[in-house]
Structure formats: C-alpha cells, structure tokens
Amino acid sequence: MMEEHKVIVELKQIATRFGDNIVHEKLDLKILEGERVALVGGSGTGKSVLLSEIAMLREPDSGEIELFGEPITQMSGRELLAQRQKIGMMFQQGALFSSLTVLENIMLPIREHQHISGSLLKDLAMLKLRLTGLPEHAAHLYPQSLSGGMLKRAAVSRALALDPPLLLLDEPTAGLDPAGAAAFDDMLLELHAALNLTLILVTHDLDSIWTVTNQVAFLGERRVLMKQPIEKMVKDTHPVIEAYFANERAKRAIRQELI
Amino acid sequence: MNEEKQPPVISESSDGVQLRGEWTTPYLKQLQKISKNNTRHQVNHIAIAQLDPNGSRVLLELIGNEPSAWPEGLTKEQRGLLELVREKVGPVPAQQESVNLLAALGQQVFRVIRHGRELLEFAGQLSALVFSLIRHPRQLKIKMLLDVLQRDGLNAVPIIALLAFLLGAVIAFQGGLQLATYGANIFVVELISLIMLRELAPLICAIIVAGRSGSAFAAQLATMQMNQEVLALKSLGQDPFAWLVLPKLLGLMIVMPLLTVLSMLTGIGGGMFVAMVQLDLSPVEFIQRFGAVVDPIHFWVGLIKAPVFALIIVNVGCMQGLLAKGGAEAVGHRTTRSVVQSIFLVIIVDALFSILFAQLGW
Structure with missing residues (x-):
C-alpha cells in the first residue's frame, strides 16, 4: 500500500505574476500517485497556468516544484529532459503538428528519444493510437481532417507515446458534444486503470469532474483553497466554492431525487 | 522514484531462460536488441520489475500472443497490461497507393482547369457587381x-x-x-x-x-x-x-x-x-x-x-x-x-x- 501514496507532484509556495496581476501566491498542492485530480476554479484563477508550470513549460515566479519527488529547480538540462519524458501533456486544441499525419505525430517523440527501428516504432505508435480508441484508418489522416473528438484522442495518443506515468490534460472535453465527452471520459478512466496513470486535468465540465476525477483541487484567492473529492467539495461551505457549485449542487440534488 | 535503475536483461541458467529488469520505454533500444537476438528462445520465467505498454509490446514478441503460453512470474497487473496491449497491437493500415505518373499528370491538368474556371467565375461575379454598382451607386x-x-x-x-x-x-x-x-x-x-x-x-x-x-x-x-x-x-x-x-x-x-x-x-x-x-x-x-x-x-x-x-x-x-x-x-x-x-x-x-x-x- 505504501506504493499507492507516493507523491508525484508537489507545489510549494508557488507565486505567479503577470505584470501587476498576481495569479498565484503561496500556493501549495500535493498530488499522489494514481490520483485523478481536476483543477477547477473561476476563470482567471490560473488553472491552465498552473498546469503548464507542472508540465515545466513555464517557470513560476517563486516557489518550488517537485516532480516525482525531485525538485526541478536544481536540475540540470539532462535531468529536466528525463523528467519531461515522464509527463504527457494534452493541449486544449490538440496541438498536433499539422504537417504530419496522426501516426507520424505519435511517432515523433518516440523516434526523437529512443533509437529504435522503424517497424517497432510504427508498431508502438499504432498501439498508442488504438489504446485511445481511434480507428485504424485515422493513422494516415492529417490533423485538419479529424473531427473534434478524434483530434483529442490523437492528442492523448501522442502524449502517451513515451508511456509517461503522469498525464496532464488542458480542458480535454471542451468543444465536444455530450456523448463525445462522455466517451472521452470513459477512455480516460480506462487508460488510468490499465496504464497506472496519474491524471491532472483542467476542466469546466462538471460531468467530467464527477465521472473521471477522485480529487478536486479548487483554485481561488490565488491558491488552492481545498483539495478533496467532489462529493465533499459540493457540500463545502467556503463562499467561493459554494458560489461555484451552487447550480451544480441543485442539479445533483434533483438528479438524486429522481433516482 | 529514486530506486536503482535496472536495465532489462535476459539470462540463461539451469532453470531456463529468465527475464529481469525494467521493461520500460527508456530501455526500448536494449529491449529491441534482446528481442531480436532471442526469438528462438523459450522464456521460462519472468521476474520483471517494471512494465509499461511500450515494453509490453516488445515482451509480446518474445513470449507470444497466447496468454496460456505465457511463462510464470508475471504479476497480475503485468498480465493485465499484456492482455490489453495484445488486444490493441495491430499492423499499420496500408496507405493509399501513390498514383502513377500519367494519372498524376491528369489530376494536375484537371486542377489547373478547375482553377482557371474558379478564376473566371470570380471575375464574372466581380463584373456583375460592378454593373449593379452602376445601377445602385x-x-x-x-x-x-x-x-x-x-x-x-x-x-x-x-x-x-x-x-x-x-x-x-x-x-x-x-x-x-x-x-x-x-x-x-x-x-x-x-x-x-x-x-x-x-x-x-x-x-x-x-x-x-x-x-x-x-x-x-x-x-x-x-x-x-x-x-x-x-x-x-x-x-x-x-x-x-x-x-x-x-x-x-x-x-x-x-x-x-x-x-x-x-x-x-x-x-x-x-x-x-x-x-x-x-x-x-x-x-x-x-x-x-x-x-x-x-x-x-x-x-x-x-x-x-x-x-x-x-x-x-x-x-x-x-x-x-x-x-x-x-x-x-x-x-x-x-x-x-x-x-x-x-x-x-x-x-x-x-x-x-x-x-x-x-x-x-x-
């Protein structure tokens, strides 16, 4: 059981500023191995910024980030590169390279980091493609010709190319229809169970939060106000949190009454 | 994750062929080498410390796709992962065949003609517009x-x-x-x-x-x-x-x-x-x-x-x-x-x- 509680991400006293606009101040957050964490909060609370700081795409103005138990501020370039390979990031619009096919997109990180032969490379990329539920014929399509749902799945495939233990997703279900979003959520859960992943997602989709995550980190007042399961979160009496979930709670209550 | 790194190894002893170490993405190159050099060997025992999907793909090449024939020593999670990967691996679908030279030339000609037509149509719309402008300045x-x-x-x-x-x-x-x-x-x-x-x-x-x-x-x-x-x-x-x-x-x-x-x-x-x-x-x-x-x-x-x-x-x-x-x-x-x-x-x-x-x- 000790294995289960390894700390994957730890943020200590993080501060982020854009000019005079202070987004985070003294922000602390701890994410354990195997957790499925949603970062939620009103707009402008710096959810996506926080995600890109965890992904090492942006440095916080002060504070310490520990990934897999090691502080990244003291790391050399090579160590940082190794850390980066343990993190998969799915961007909101997919951010697939438009001049490459889906398969080539997935192959790119594997090829650049592992010197392996072409056939195995393609095999591994196909494996990732099918793991996310994409149809086989999508392999040779270009990102422009993919539908929204397929685009997101392809983006997850590329993020998983190197089998990272940590997967970050920026608004994974935004822009999908409810059925597509539900299918995407199911896929995330399957991947989480099968691949031993830790998930961190920024999302506004309350259905996603209920189905996918087991922990919700609520950003407000420039820090993480609370990290707890959604069932507790919706009953929280903190005014900011209450305001955010006010409608949602009503919705749930009605649904539960119906059941 | 500070534990010692253990490269993947294949070893032969009196008990038969054994696999050990981490079968994970960072070792893909070694893994590929192992699988290439040992296709004939029958693996008898597996004591792998870590396994991920990419590693599983290579492992399947060694131990085959039949779960009942898999050697002992796999943990439950590893077996589950292997089964999932076994299900999901598949060949790359055939790409649309490249068109031959003559067909390509024909396509090109049609493209030029179509384009010329578009240009003329647009010019027509423009002139119609100019005429309507003269009537409604x-x-x-x-x-x-x-x-x-x-x-x-x-x-x-x-x-x-x-x-x-x-x-x-x-x-x-x-x-x-x-x-x-x-x-x-x-x-x-x-x-x-x-x-x-x-x-x-x-x-x-x-x-x-x-x-x-x-x-x-x-x-x-x-x-x-x-x-x-x-x-x-x-x-x-x-x-x-x-x-x-x-x-x-x-x-x-x-x-x-x-x-x-x-x-x-x-x-x-x-x-x-x-x-x-x-x-x-x-x-x-x-x-x-x-x-x-x-x-x-x-x-x-x-x-x-x-x-x-x-x-x-x-x-x-x-x-x-x-x-x-x-x-x-x-x-x-x-x-x-x-x-x-x-x-x-x-x-x-x-x-x-x-x-x-x-x-x-x-």
Missing part, C-alpha cells in the same frame, strides 16, 4: 474605398518611386555602356523611354502592388473567412462582395494607373540621371530628345495595362482569400499562392499585350 462603401486608396495607393508611393528610379538607372547604365561603344549615347533616351513607358513601369508597379496589396487582400479575407466574419456579414443581410471586394477593386483600378504614371516618371528620371553622370547627356538634351522622338502612343500602351493588372491582382487576391478553408495555416498558404499567381498572370497578360500591340502596329 449607394452600395459603394466610400470609407473602405478611401482606405484602399490610402493604404494601397498613397502608402505605396515611396517604394514604387524608388524601385522604378533604380530600375531606370540600371537599364540606362547597362544600355549606355553598349551604346557608348558605338558613340550612340543619345539613343539612351529612346532605350529608356520606350522600355519604361511600354513595359517596365506597368510591370514593376504591378509586381510591387501584387506583393504589397494582393497578399494583404488574401491574408485579410482568409482571416475573415476563418473567423466566419464573411458569413456574419451575410447573416446580417450584407453582400460580402460589396463590403470586401468592391472597394478593393475600384480602389486599385484608380490607384494603379496613377502609380504606373509615377513609376514611368521616376523610371525615366533614373535613366536621365545615369545619362547625365555616365554618358554626358544633360537633362535638357534628354528632355528635348524625349519630346522629339517619343510618340505619346507609347505612354498609352503602358497605361492601358494598369487597370487590367489591377483587375488581376484584386481578382486573384480576393478569390484566394475567400477560398481559404481549414486552420490558420490556410491563411499563409493562400497568401503565398495569391502573390505567385497574380505575378504569374500579370506577366502572361503582359506578354499577350505585347503580341496584341505588335499586331496593331502600336
């Missing part, structure tokens, strides 16, 4: 027209003047060197005047405007198309052509002849300057000679091309812009194409004009 968006006059006319004056001047100077210089060997210095006037008036002034002008304004038209319209602004105009009961294309068309039709006259003047000015410095031909002599030998028809021959070039540039630029589909990269693509196409068409039409005028004896 209030359709014209005066402010947008003035905008075009300033941005694509006035603001282009310095660069066109400078380039035409330099062009005239270069031609006078090169031509003058040849003429001077025959002592025919004075003929530099005819050389520079005819070349600038009939050909180069309209051409350089059109090329600069195509690069400066045609590309801007295409980029602007393509961006608006991406943002669905064109559709928004339609939904508000507006004719997108009247807003976006007509002012550009009229504006360039007005501005191009003016710019062409400007580049004629500065081009001949450049020639005159070089004639003075290089060939000892004073500006007074130059102008006297110019008045005596250069027929006004040459001026009109050059000038008449200007509105035609303007039509081409607007037609191509706006059409490329409005045809844009897809993402942001379409904007760049369409912009490039508009410049290439309009310069291409301008030069073709210029050649056609040459033939026409030669036939007419102008």
Whole structure:
C-alpha cells in the first residue's frame, strides 16, 4: 500500500505574476500517485497556468516544484529532459503538428528519444493510437481532417507515446458534444486503470469532474483553497466554492431525487 | 522514484531462460536488441520489475500472443497490461497507393482547369457587381474605398518611386555602356523611354502592388473567412462582395494607373540621371530628345495595362482569400499562392499585350 501514496507532484509556495496581476501566491498542492485530480476554479484563477508550470513549460515566479519527488529547480538540462519524458501533456486544441499525419505525430517523440527501428516504432505508435480508441484508418489522416473528438484522442495518443506515468490534460472535453465527452471520459478512466496513470486535468465540465476525477483541487484567492473529492467539495461551505457549485449542487440534488 | 535503475536483461541458467529488469520505454533500444537476438528462445520465467505498454509490446514478441503460453512470474497487473496491449497491437493500415505518373499528370491538368474556371467565375461575379454598382451607386462603401486608396495607393508611393528610379538607372547604365561603344549615347533616351513607358513601369508597379496589396487582400479575407466574419456579414443581410471586394477593386483600378504614371516618371528620371553622370547627356538634351522622338502612343500602351493588372491582382487576391478553408495555416498558404499567381498572370497578360500591340502596329 505504501506504493499507492507516493507523491508525484508537489507545489510549494508557488507565486505567479503577470505584470501587476498576481495569479498565484503561496500556493501549495500535493498530488499522489494514481490520483485523478481536476483543477477547477473561476476563470482567471490560473488553472491552465498552473498546469503548464507542472508540465515545466513555464517557470513560476517563486516557489518550488517537485516532480516525482525531485525538485526541478536544481536540475540540470539532462535531468529536466528525463523528467519531461515522464509527463504527457494534452493541449486544449490538440496541438498536433499539422504537417504530419496522426501516426507520424505519435511517432515523433518516440523516434526523437529512443533509437529504435522503424517497424517497432510504427508498431508502438499504432498501439498508442488504438489504446485511445481511434480507428485504424485515422493513422494516415492529417490533423485538419479529424473531427473534434478524434483530434483529442490523437492528442492523448501522442502524449502517451513515451508511456509517461503522469498525464496532464488542458480542458480535454471542451468543444465536444455530450456523448463525445462522455466517451472521452470513459477512455480516460480506462487508460488510468490499465496504464497506472496519474491524471491532472483542467476542466469546466462538471460531468467530467464527477465521472473521471477522485480529487478536486479548487483554485481561488490565488491558491488552492481545498483539495478533496467532489462529493465533499459540493457540500463545502467556503463562499467561493459554494458560489461555484451552487447550480451544480441543485442539479445533483434533483438528479438524486429522481433516482 | 529514486530506486536503482535496472536495465532489462535476459539470462540463461539451469532453470531456463529468465527475464529481469525494467521493461520500460527508456530501455526500448536494449529491449529491441534482446528481442531480436532471442526469438528462438523459450522464456521460462519472468521476474520483471517494471512494465509499461511500450515494453509490453516488445515482451509480446518474445513470449507470444497466447496468454496460456505465457511463462510464470508475471504479476497480475503485468498480465493485465499484456492482455490489453495484445488486444490493441495491430499492423499499420496500408496507405493509399501513390498514383502513377500519367494519372498524376491528369489530376494536375484537371486542377489547373478547375482553377482557371474558379478564376473566371470570380471575375464574372466581380463584373456583375460592378454593373449593379452602376445601377445602385449607394452600395459603394466610400470609407473602405478611401482606405484602399490610402493604404494601397498613397502608402505605396515611396517604394514604387524608388524601385522604378533604380530600375531606370540600371537599364540606362547597362544600355549606355553598349551604346557608348558605338558613340550612340543619345539613343539612351529612346532605350529608356520606350522600355519604361511600354513595359517596365506597368510591370514593376504591378509586381510591387501584387506583393504589397494582393497578399494583404488574401491574408485579410482568409482571416475573415476563418473567423466566419464573411458569413456574419451575410447573416446580417450584407453582400460580402460589396463590403470586401468592391472597394478593393475600384480602389486599385484608380490607384494603379496613377502609380504606373509615377513609376514611368521616376523610371525615366533614373535613366536621365545615369545619362547625365555616365554618358554626358544633360537633362535638357534628354528632355528635348524625349519630346522629339517619343510618340505619346507609347505612354498609352503602358497605361492601358494598369487597370487590367489591377483587375488581376484584386481578382486573384480576393478569390484566394475567400477560398481559404481549414486552420490558420490556410491563411499563409493562400497568401503565398495569391502573390505567385497574380505575378504569374500579370506577366502572361503582359506578354499577350505585347503580341496584341505588335499586331496593331502600336
């Protein structure tokens, strides 16, 4: 059981500023191995910024980030590169390279980091493609010709190319229809169970939060106000949190009454 | 994750073949080597510390796809992962076969024909629009027209003047060197005047405007198309052509002849300057000679091309812009194409004009 509680991400006293606009101040957050964490909060609370700081795409103005138990501020370039390979990031619009096919997109990180032969490379990329539920014929399509749902799945495939233990997703279900979003959520859960992943997602989709995550980190007042399961979160009496979930709670209550 | 790194190994002992270590992505290269060199071996026991999907894929090559035949020693999770990966691996689907040379040529020809048709259709729409404008002059968006006059006319004056001047100077210089060997210095006037008036002034002008304004038209319209602004105009009961294309068309039709006259003047000015410095031909002599030998028809021959070039540039630029589909990269693509196409068409039409005028004896 000790294995289960390894700390994957730890943020200590993080501060982020854009000019005079202070987004985070003294922000602390701890994410354990195997957790499925949603970062939620009103707009402008710096959810996506926080995600890109965890992904090492942006440095916080002060504070310490520990990934897999090691502080990244003291790391050399090579160590940082190794850390980066343990993190998969799915961007909101997919951010697939438009001049490459889906398969080539997935192959790119594997090829650049592992010197392996072409056939195995393609095999591994196909494996990732099918793991996310994409149809086989999508392999040779270009990102422009993919539908929204397929685009997101392809983006997850590329993020998983190197089998990272940590997967970050920026608004994974935004822009999908409810059925597509539900299918995407199911896929995330399957991947989480099968691949031993830790998930961190920024999302506004309350259905996603209920189905996918087991922990919700609520950003407000420039820090993480609370990290707890959604069932507790919706009953929280903190005014900011209450305001955010006010409608949602009503919705749930009605649904539960119906059941 | 501070534990010791354990590279994957395959070892043979009295108990048989055993696999150990981490079968994970960072060791893919070693894993591939192991699997290549040991395809014949029957693996008897597995004691793998870590396994991930990429590692599983390689492991399956060694131990086969049949779960019942898998060697002992796999943990429950590892077995689950292997089963999942076994289910999901599959060959890369065949790519669409590349077309043969003849078919490719045919496709290319059809593409050109289709494109020519699009261009003509667009030109037709433009002319219909101009006619409807004559009937309803209030359709014209005066402010947008003035905008075009300033941005694509006035603001282009310095660069066109400078380039035409330099062009005239270069031609006078090169031509003058040849003429001077025959002592025919004075003929530099005819050389520079005819070349600038009939050909180069309209051409350089059109090329600069195509690069400066045609590309801007295409980029602007393509961006608006991406943002669905064109559709928004339609939904508000507006004719997108009247807003976006007509002012550009009229504006360039007005501005191009003016710019062409400007580049004629500065081009001949450049020639005159070089004639003075290089060939000892004073500006007074130059102008006297110019008045005596250069027929006004040459001026009109050059000038008449200007509105035609303007039509081409607007037609191509706006059409490329409005045809844009897809993402942001379409904007760049369409912009490039508009410049290439309009310069291409301008030069073709210029050649056609040459033939026409030669036939007419102008």
